[in-house]
Amino acid sequence: xxxxxxxxxxxxxxxxxxxxxxxxxxxxxxxxxxxxxxxxxxxxxxxxxxxxxxxxxxxxxxxxxxxxxxxxxxxxxxxxxxxxxxxxxxxxxxxxxxxxxxxxxxxxxxxxxxxxxxxxxxxxxxxxxxxxxxxxxxxxxxxxxxxxxxxxxxxxxxxxxxxxxxxxxxxxxxxxxxxxxx
Amino acid sequence: xxxxxxxxxxxxxxxxxxxxxxxxxxxxxxxxxxxxxxxxxxxxxxxxxxxxxxxxxxxxxxxxxxxxxxxxxxxxxxxxxxxxxxxxxxxxxxxxxxxxxxxxxxxxxxxxxxxxxxxxxxxxxxxxxxxxxxxxxxxxxxxxxxxxxxxx
Numbered sequence: 001x002x003x004x005x006x007x008x009x010x011x012x013x014x015x016x017x018x019x020x021x022x023x024x025x026x027x028x029x030x031x032x033x034x035x036x037x038x039x040x041x042x043x044x045x046x047x048x049x050x051x052x053x054x055x056x057x058x059x060x061x062x063x064x065x066x067x068x069x070x071x072x073x074x075x076x077x078x079x080x081x082x083x084x085x086x087x088x089x090x091x092x093x094x095x096x097x098x099x100x101x102x103x104x105x106x107x108x109x110x111x112x113x114x115x116x117x118x119x120x121x122x123x124x125x126x127x128x129x130x131x132x133x134x135x136x137x138x139x140x141x142x143x144x145x146x147x148x149x150x151x152x153x154x155x156x157x158x159x160x161x162x163x164x165x166x167x168x169x170x171x172x173x174x175x176x177x178x179x180x181x182x
Numbered sequence: 183x184x185x186x187x188x189x190x191x192x193x194x195x196x197x198x199x200x201x202x203x204x205x206x207x208x209x210x211x212x213x214x215x216x217x218x219x220x221x222x223x224x225x226x227x228x229x230x231x232x233x234x235x236x237x238x239x240x241x242x243x244x245x246x247x248x249x250x251x252x253x254x255x256x257x258x259x260x261x262x263x264x265x266x267x268x269x270x271x272x273x274x275x276x277x278x279x280x281x282x283x284x285x286x287x288x289x290x291x292x293x294x295x296x297x298x299x300x301x302x303x304x305x306x307x308x309x310x311x312x313x314x315x316x317x318x319x320x321x322x323x324x325x326x327x328x329x330x331x332x333x334x
Binding site for chain 1: 186189190191193194196197225227228229231233235238239240241244245248251252255257
């Protein structure tokens with residue numbers, strides 16, 4: 001093992017720490033667990049640097065490891081709802097109509113967040129994982145696809161369908177305005 | 183593609199996940215479809231507001247906890263222990279080498295000085311005397327450098 005340059009490591013922590021933390025918290029849905037998993041991710045980074053990895057090319061690796069570390073931790077804690085299985089054939093099911101939040105212009109951000117939190121729990125596992133990694137974790141869909149080893153079009157479809165379901169829960173769209181498929 | 187497909191594209195657009203052809207297709211559809219334009223406005227007020235929310239900072243004390251975890255990482259401690267043992271072994275070999283060098287140097291040096299006139303001849307008639315090997319010792323600077331190296 002080679003000596004790790006401490007300032008270089010600190011700089012990587014400063015640059016990637018917030019995103020890694022958000023990714024871990026998004027998967028684990030818990031601040032403390034997210035904190036634990038994100039720190040574990042950086043301990044793995046330290047070992048990798050000690051093995052001679054180039055610190056200039058660790059960003060993508062860090063985000064993938066953040067996802068896998070969080071998913072491992074979730075599995076270890078028997079959090080079955082975080083399974084990564086994605087079903088490309090998963091159709092957009094009907095979501096129960098929202099307790100109407102009222103007109104969206106008058107809905108506060110806090111109300112929207114609470115509504116989203118409830119609605120996310122009703123998503124199928126695959127859609128929920130992808131949505132949370134993108135929405136809360138801030139990971140681009142291409143990186144989510146790489147981290148979960150799933151095709152990008154599948155991830156895009158899952159994410160878009162999750163968004164439509166959540167929007168419907170936040171504010172059911174007026175069906176009169178629907179148009180026939182073009 | 184139907185309106186449902188375009189609404190999926192609208193959701194992807196919220197998160198900046200559309201490629202250029204998808205953006206063009208969506209734009210063309212929105213120009214022609216009032217219902218999807220209305221939906222886009224709704225989406226922007228709902229999920230769109232949440233999507234634009236500023237991300238949270240790291241929790242307080244996170245970086246300090248990480249430093250402590252890295253410092254106490256078993257892999258790092260194993261690495262340190264390994265380097266310590268290498269240092270000890272290197273010191274031992276160095277000590278043996280120095281001792282041997284001093285002994286050889288003493289054996290090869292001519293006995294030119296005889297301060298008391300009582301040269302202890304060694305090796306019979308060779309006329310050389312054995313120099314007393316100095317005790318193996320490191321200077322203060324050497325010790326400091328060795329300690330610094332072992333610490334890291």
